[in-house]
Structure formats: C-alpha cells, structure tokens
Amino acid sequence: MxxxxxxxxxxxxxxxxxxxxxxxxxxxxxxxxxxxxxxxxxxxxxxxxxxxxxxxxxxxxxxxxxxxxxxxxxxxxxxxxxxxxxxxxxxxxxxxxxxxxxxxxxxxxxxxxxxxxxxxxxxxxxxxxxxxxxxxxxxxxxxxxxxxxxxxxxxxxxxxxxxxxxxxxxxxxxxxxxxxxxQLPNSVAYFPQEQITDRSERFMAAELIRERLLKTLGQELPYASTVAIEAFEQEGRLRRIAAVIWIERRGQKPIVIGHKGQRLKQIGRQAREEMEALFGAVVYLQLWVKVREGWSDDERALGLLGYAEP
Missing domain, CATH: 3.40.50.300 (P-loop containing nucleotide triphosphate hydrolases)
Structure with a gap:
C-alpha cells in the first residue's frame, strides 16, 4: 500500500x-x-x-x-x-x-x-x-x-x-x-493517524473539573454550573492550571466549597488525579468559586464562557 x-x-x-x-x-x-x-x-x-x-x-x-x-x-x-x-x-x-x-x-x-x-x-x-x-x-x-x-x-x-x-x-x-x-465516502484522511481528538488539554482540564462537580455534588447543585480555565501553563511535564467554577446563585457557593473548604479540595484533588493520568504529567491545580447570576439563560454570558460554537 x-x-x-x-x-x-x-x-x-x-x-x-x-x-x-x-x-x-x-x-x-x-x-x-x-x-x-x-x-x-x-x-x-x-x-x-x-x-x-x-x-x-x-x-x-x-x-x-x-x-x-x-x-x-x-x-x-x-x-x-x-x-x-x-x-x-x-x-x-x-x-x-x-x-x-x-x-x-x-x-x-x-x-x-x-x-x-x-x-x-x-x-x-x-x-x-x-x-x-x-x-x-x-x-x-x-x-x-x-x-x-x-x-x-x-x-x-x-x-x-x-x-x-x-x-x-x-x-x-x-x-x-x-x-x-x-456508509463513508472515499476520501483522503482528515487527520493524522496518531490524533485522537480535536480538543486541547486546556479544554479537557475544564471538562474534568466539571465532571467531578457532577459526580461529587449529586443532586445538591443544579446544572447551572460551569468551569472556565483562567491560566494554563506548560513546563515540560508540569501543568500549572488555574480554573474558576461559575455558579448562578450565592447560596450555591457553600454547597460547592463545603465545610472548611473540604468539598472543593476533594473536587480539585480528584480532577487533578484524572488530569495527571490523561496528560501523563504532573498537575498543579488552583480552583476558585465565583457567582455570575443567571449565566445559563444569558446568550452573551454563554458566548463568553465558551458555548458559542459554530
């Protein structure tokens, strides 16, 4: 061939x-x-x-x-x-x-x-x-x-x-x-053989944090939460990542943070471990929780948070 x-x-x-x-x-x-x-x-x-x-x-x-x-x-x-x-x-x-x-x-x-x-x-x-x-x-x-x-x-x-x-x-x-x-047409390959996805480590970092939110909080937190990566720095096998968990109401903040910050620490630790396994790297992760009222029903806010895809 x-x-x-x-x-x-x-x-x-x-x-x-x-x-x-x-x-x-x-x-x-x-x-x-x-x-x-x-x-x-x-x-x-x-x-x-x-x-x-x-x-x-x-x-x-x-x-x-x-x-x-x-x-x-x-x-x-x-x-x-x-x-x-x-x-x-x-x-x-x-x-x-x-x-x-x-x-x-x-x-x-x-x-x-x-x-x-x-x-x-x-x-x-x-x-x-x-x-x-x-x-x-x-x-x-x-x-x-x-x-x-x-x-x-x-x-x-x-x-x-x-x-x-x-x-x-x-x-x-x-x-x-x-x-x-x-059912596929005859065509040249669209991607190199070794490529698995079009998504970056930065994107996957945000998604892994959001996955931990869903699994850790269960029914306690509505789906009105998302994650934005504020900083993503790569130094060899080290990743320095800073991320914000956005929620819609102030009353949701203590739910995410937990008693003396223990729940947020758990979410961060588990997300970091997943990232290290996926990226094959050492990850230093910082998390903050911030409120943006009604972001999930605001077209402009959705665009700023990365949901305005073609």
Missing part, C-alpha cells in the same frame, strides 16, 4: 480509504459519550449519570486499516428549550447533523421515551444514512425482547443498519464500526 500523504501517515490511497464524519445522536444520558470513549479506548469526553453532561461538539478520531471515522459526540437532543443553555445545546447537536456523512442514532434497548421520539423526528430531514444502535443489551435477559422495538422503529425510518451494542462493555462495537465504514 502507498502512503496517502506525508502529513497524515495513513497507509492507504484516496481511492482505497473511506473517511467521513459519524454523528452520535440521541436523547440525553443514553450513552453517547461512553460509546465514544470505548470505541477510542481513551477518554476524550466526560461522562456522568446526569443529563446535559456533554455540552460541546467533541471529535473522536478512529483510524483503522483503510478507514478513518471521525466521530462527533453531541449534546443530547431534548424537547425543553426554556433556557438559553437548552437552546444552545440543541443548536450544537442540530448543526453537527447538518454536516455528518452518517448518523448513529443511539437508543436505550430497555426503554423508549418521548425524548427518543423527539430525536427520531429531528432525524426526519437528515438525508444521509442513519444507523440504529440499540444500547445496553448486556442488561437484557432475553435478546428476543429487542424484536418488537426493532420492528416498530424500522417502520418509522429506513435505517441503513440496526446494531445491538453495549457501550460500557464494548459488545458488538466492531460490527457497528463496520456498518459505519460502509
């Missing part, structure tokens, strides 16, 4: 290589981010049991023999658009769909909800192939239980393929990728 070009390092010619964008779409908390991390064998997007964990478009690049799949993890599509944040998340997911070569519609094999119905309706104008991926099959006692759901959904849309999977266990993911590759 000949080299594709000197910069990408993918061993295939343009006529031999299939390359394109695969959008992962579905309702909130259905397992899209878990699926992406498992497919790549590396953490590129944060996960939690809370809806709206994913707030940005994140690329995950998987280079295979003869193919390069550029996965696009999207915020979960949801019917409620009562805040600027909700509208922003839906815009991000919809924009990704408009540019994808194939969509992977991920649903929970255990239950179909009105949110799933909403996503299926939003897929109606999508002219490119859609693959239906039925997630969490490892939790099914009898695989025959999938048949009624498959029959019902197959009557709603002509899916390019229907693939039962388990994102968390890695079950049947090779079959899913094989179906995705079949």
């Amino acid at each position: 000949t080299d594709l070009n000197d910069t990408c390092g993918v061993s295939a010619t343009a006529s031999q290589l299939r390359c394109g964008f695969a959008a992962l779409v579905g309702r909130p908390n259905v397992g899209k981010s878990t699926l992406l991390n498992t497919l790549l064998g590396r953490k590129v997007t944060i996960v939690s049991r809370k809806p709206q964990t994913t707030r940005h478009r994140i690329l995950g690049i998987h280079t295979l023999t003869g193919a390069q799949i550029v996965y696009v993890d999207t915020p979960g599509l949801h019917r409620q658009e009562n805040t600027a944040m909700n509208r922003c998340l839906n815009r991000t997911a919809t924009t990704v769909l408009a540019e994808a070569d194939v969509a992977v519609f991920l649903v929970d094999a255990l239950r179909w909800t009105q949110e799933d119905e909403f996503v299926l309706e939003r897929l109606t104008p999508f002219a490119n192939p859609v693959i239906l991926a039925l997630n969490k099959i490892d939790r099914l006692r009898a695989k025959q239980a999938l048949l009624p759901l498959i029959d019902r959904l197959s009557g709603r849309r002509d899916f390019a393929a229907v693939v039962p999977v388990s994102a968390s266990r890695g079950i049947n993911l090779a079959a899913l990728e094989a179906e995705i590759v079949q």
Whole structure:
C-alpha cells in the first residue's frame, strides 16, 4: 500500500480509504459519550449519570486499516428549550447533523421515551444514512425482547443498519464500526493517524473539573454550573492550571466549597488525579468559586464562557 500523504501517515490511497464524519445522536444520558470513549479506548469526553453532561461538539478520531471515522459526540437532543443553555445545546447537536456523512442514532434497548421520539423526528430531514444502535443489551435477559422495538422503529425510518451494542462493555462495537465504514465516502484522511481528538488539554482540564462537580455534588447543585480555565501553563511535564467554577446563585457557593473548604479540595484533588493520568504529567491545580447570576439563560454570558460554537 502507498502512503496517502506525508502529513497524515495513513497507509492507504484516496481511492482505497473511506473517511467521513459519524454523528452520535440521541436523547440525553443514553450513552453517547461512553460509546465514544470505548470505541477510542481513551477518554476524550466526560461522562456522568446526569443529563446535559456533554455540552460541546467533541471529535473522536478512529483510524483503522483503510478507514478513518471521525466521530462527533453531541449534546443530547431534548424537547425543553426554556433556557438559553437548552437552546444552545440543541443548536450544537442540530448543526453537527447538518454536516455528518452518517448518523448513529443511539437508543436505550430497555426503554423508549418521548425524548427518543423527539430525536427520531429531528432525524426526519437528515438525508444521509442513519444507523440504529440499540444500547445496553448486556442488561437484557432475553435478546428476543429487542424484536418488537426493532420492528416498530424500522417502520418509522429506513435505517441503513440496526446494531445491538453495549457501550460500557464494548459488545458488538466492531460490527457497528463496520456498518459505519460502509456508509463513508472515499476520501483522503482528515487527520493524522496518531490524533485522537480535536480538543486541547486546556479544554479537557475544564471538562474534568466539571465532571467531578457532577459526580461529587449529586443532586445538591443544579446544572447551572460551569468551569472556565483562567491560566494554563506548560513546563515540560508540569501543568500549572488555574480554573474558576461559575455558579448562578450565592447560596450555591457553600454547597460547592463545603465545610472548611473540604468539598472543593476533594473536587480539585480528584480532577487533578484524572488530569495527571490523561496528560501523563504532573498537575498543579488552583480552583476558585465565583457567582455570575443567571449565566445559563444569558446568550452573551454563554458566548463568553465558551458555548458559542459554530
């Protein structure tokens, strides 16, 4: 096989290589981010049991023999658009769909909800192939239980393929990728072979802190919190990071900080440990908690905090 070009390092010619964008779409908390991390064998997007964990478009690049799949993890599509944040998340997911070569519609094999119905309706104008991926099959006692759901959904849309999977266990993911590759156009590779994501360490640092917030605070803090990196300095294997946790009300501040600052210290320590494992570096992390009233329902504030994505 000949080299594709000197910069990408993918061993295939343009006529031999299939390359394109695969959008992962579905309702909130259905397992899209878990699926992406498992497919790549590396953490590129944060996960939690809370809806709206994913707030940005994140690329995950998987280079295979003869193919390069550029996965696009999207915020979960949801019917409620009562805040600027909700509208922003839906815009991000919809924009990704408009540019994808194939969509992977991920649903929970255990239950179909009105949110799933909403996503299926939003897929109606999508002219490119859609693959239906039925997630969490490892939790099914009898695989025959999938048949009624498959029959019902197959009557709603002509899916390019229907693939039962388990994102968390890695079950049947090779079959899913094989179906995705079949739908991609012939093209040169978009990214170098060794590149895994388009996101920087700076971005991942903010996301890992936010993930710790979601997991540590549980139901105590609403989703009206975000993280902004104020400083990110790299000195060899050392990262000096300063970050601000933004919340919406003063009453939320003691919830985040905790008694004598213990909760904030815990969040910082766990986030730092995750960063060190991901970056392969020593991390010095400083955290502050600040209030910006109503930021999640303020378009201008969202833009300043990094949510105004094309």
